[in-house]
Amino acid sequence: MQTNNVNFIGFNQDFQSILMGNFNGYMIYGIEMDEVVPKESNKIIPIMKVGRLYNSSLVVFVSTDDPRKLTLFHHKRNAVIIEVKFSNSILSVKLNRKVVVVCTEDGIYIYDTENMKRKHKVEIAPSNRHGIFALSTSDFSVLAYPSTNMTGNVHVFNIAEMKNVVIIEAHQGAIAALEFNQISDCLATASDKGTVIRLFKIPSGDKFGEFRRGFARCATISCLSFSLDSQFLLVCSNTETVHVFSMAQGDKDVCNRHSISNFNIGTKDEMICSPINSDNSYGSYWINYVGSALKATSSFLPYPALQMTEIFSQDRCFSVARLPNLDQSTNHLKNSLRKVGAVIKYDNGWRIVVATFDGFIHIFKFDCDLGGEAELLKTYDLINEKYIIKSNPSSIQDNKSKDSLTKQSNFGLLRPKSFSSDEPSNLQFNNLDIADENEFPPIQKL
Secondary structure, three states, X not given: OHHHOEEEEEEOOOOOOEEEEEOOEEEEEEEEXXXXXXXXXXXXXXXXXXXXXXXXXXXXXXXXXXXXEEEEEEXXXXXXXXXXXXXXXXXEEEEOOOEEEEEEOXXXXXXXXXXXXXXXXXXXXXXXXXXXXXXXXXXXXXXXXXXXXXXXXXXXXXXXXXXXXXXXXXXXXXXXXXXXXXXXXXXXXXXXXXXXXXXXXXXXXXXXXXXXXXXXXXXXXXXXXXXXXXXXXXXXXXOOEEEEEEOOOOOHHHHHHHHHHOEEOOOOOOOOOEEOOOOOOHHHHHHHHHHHHHHHOHHHOOHXXXXXXXHHHOEOOOEEEEOOOOOHHXXXXXXXXXXXXXXXXXXXXXXXXXXXXXXXXXXXXXXXXXXXXXXXXXXXXXXXXXXXXXXXXXXXXXXXXXXXXXXXXXXXXXXXXXXXXXXXXXXXXXXXXXXXXXXXXXXXXX
């Protein structure tokens, strides 16, 4: 049925909340000790995009009824704070403690989070059709967006100074995904080819690393996500696998063990990213030998050979998570090509959490020292509110009643006058005190 379709799914800034929007409204979930815990919901109007400021009550969303209107909503008060209307459909929206950033077909709009006064508009020509941009979550607010939808150049914009800091020549093809790490000193980029992820220092724009997702199979990258400590980078694409790369640069022996010895080089789909028996070291030795030889003679090689040298110098994935592939028509799963994910450290270890647009949350665990194949622990069905896969059945109760959303609200008890993004706001607007615990629950520090 249409009401079960997932229009949006994503994480908040510190990965403590998973937000889902569908034709019933929006829902907020948490992960506690490998359990999916429903937290909040608003089941009145259809939602196509939704975001949350950390764990506060400040929620922003876009309804399918009016895709040109952005609504700021106070969940605790069950009240609309303000509505902003745009001349074009909203493609994406993100927020941090300082700003709310909205991307439409004609530009990127930057608003002050506390009073929703427009600070700046970034003109984009031609239009950013897919609404691709990255917003830092640190106090140093910086924005990254593609220069065009044809080339791989990226603009990095300092929001505090309202000016471009640097233009990065990231890829030859069009940009497909961008993401900052938590302290905003690193930007990850991917092109529409989807085979190479590049890392750049911010604000200098200097490239300092590359990761290769695979050789034989191009893919559409849908999500780049750093762990909170910047130790890992997760990559989601339209394939059945999710890749995790290690950002460790110091111990080369460790990096070589992670990137070569634990992975096969001959699989059909992800040539570098399939775990193998550690005893099979011949292929690993050969790759290391050829790579070293190419790099040692790179100054004497023609351009095609230089490209091969670059390929062999790229780091391979540290761990891989494979989504289950079953038939949903028989109350089982099937692979979702649209997904987001995060690498999260909990008290009981590191986890890969993947949320798909067909309404499932997959929780994997992996070895943060050895990497390799991640183990699927549980899969939760958001639509039917039950577990489909669970590795330890005794630890999970029958949660049909337990998983019913703990807090539900009716929409729009307070609805102030809306205003257009194209004209200045003279609205009587009370500043939002984000630090006021009476207005918003405390925001967890990183």
